[in-house]
Amino acid sequence: MRGFGIDLGTANTVVGTPEDGIVLNEPSLLMVRTREPHKALTIGHEASDLVDRIPSGITAIHPIRDGVIVDLGTARTFVSAVLERAAPRRRFGTRPTGVVAVPAGVTPLERRAMLEVAHEAGLRKVGLVPEPVAGALGCGLNPLEPSTHLVVDIGGGTSEVTALCYGGVLSHRSCRIAGNDLNRAILRYLRAEHELVVGEFTAERAKVGAPETAEEQPLVVEGRDAATGRVRLVTLETEEIMDAVRPTMTSIVQTLSACLDDLPARAIGDVMAEGMLAIGGGSMLRGLPQLLEEAFGLPVKTAERPLTCVAEGATACMDHPEVVAAYSA
C-alpha cells in the first residue's frame, strides 16, 4: 500500500487508497476514558452510537472543529485510530505517505498542526491540498487547466466557495456556519413551535430524513415535552424543516456569493458556461441548489458523491503530485 488520501472533516472523516478507493467513511468522533484522554476507546460509527448514552468516565470528543485541528493530542489519537481502522494489517517498517485535504482558508498555523498530526500518526511525506481542489479533482475536473472552476463546499462546520484556475486560487470566501448550524436551527424550531426538546442528533436526522415527495411517509421525531418532560412524538412536514433552516441557509449563501465580486469577467464567463460545483454533505439539502442559483446567478451542479469526492480527489493527488505542488505554493 502506497498511502492514504484523507478528508478530516468536522462531521465526517473519509479515507481512500489508490488501490481500493474509499476504505473508511465515519463520523469524526472519538471516545476516550476521561482519565486517559490520549488513548482511543473507539471512533466513528461505534462512537456515535454511544452518543446520548455515554457512561460516566468516558468522554466524547470532536477532534476537528470548523474543519481544523483544535487540540494536537486528541487529533493525533484520532488520526492514528482512523489509519489503523483504514488499513489494519499494515506492514510495519513501510510508513505510508498521505495527502490530506484542508479548508482553502486554513491559516499557516493550522497547516502546521495538520502536518504535525499526520506525521505523528505514522505518515511520511504528507502533502496538503485545499478541499475544493481535491473535490474538483474527485469530480473529474482538472484544477490545473487554464479555465475557472467555481466550487462551493457546505460541510458540517464550514462553508466555503473557491474559484480555481491553472493551479491557483482566484477568489475565496468562507464562513463558519454550516450543517451543524442547520441542525441547531431545527432544534430551536421544534422547541419554539412544537414545545419539543430534542438533541442535535435528532435534529440532524430530521434534516437528512426530510421526505422528498408528498407520497413518502411523513417524518416523525421523538423528544421530550418542554413543559412536562414526558416523551412525545411530533409529525413534521418537510416544509416546516425547510422554514426552520431557510434563514441560516440564506445567510450562508449570501456570504459566499460575495466571492463573485473578486472574479475577473473572463473567469465569470468560464463559470457561466460550466456552472458551479456543489460538494459537501450540506449540498444535498433540499432547496439548496435553487438558493445557490438565485444568489450567484449561475447554474449549479451537485457532485455525484458530495460526501466522498474530497477524499477521492486527495487520493487521486497521489498520482498527481503536480496538483499538490501547485496549490501548496
Ligand SMILES: Nc1ncnc2c1ncn2[C@@H]1O[C@H](COP(=O)(O)OP(=O)(O)OP(=O)(O)O)[C@@H](O)[C@H]1O
Ligand atoms: N442528505 C442530506 N441533507 C442535508 N444535509 C446532509 C445530508 N447528508 C449529510 N448532510 C450534512 O452534511 C454535513 C457533513 O458534510 P461533510 O461530511 O461534507 O462535512 P465535513 O467535511 O465533515 O465538514 P467540514 O468540511 O465543515 O469540516 C453534516 O452537517 C450533515 O448533517
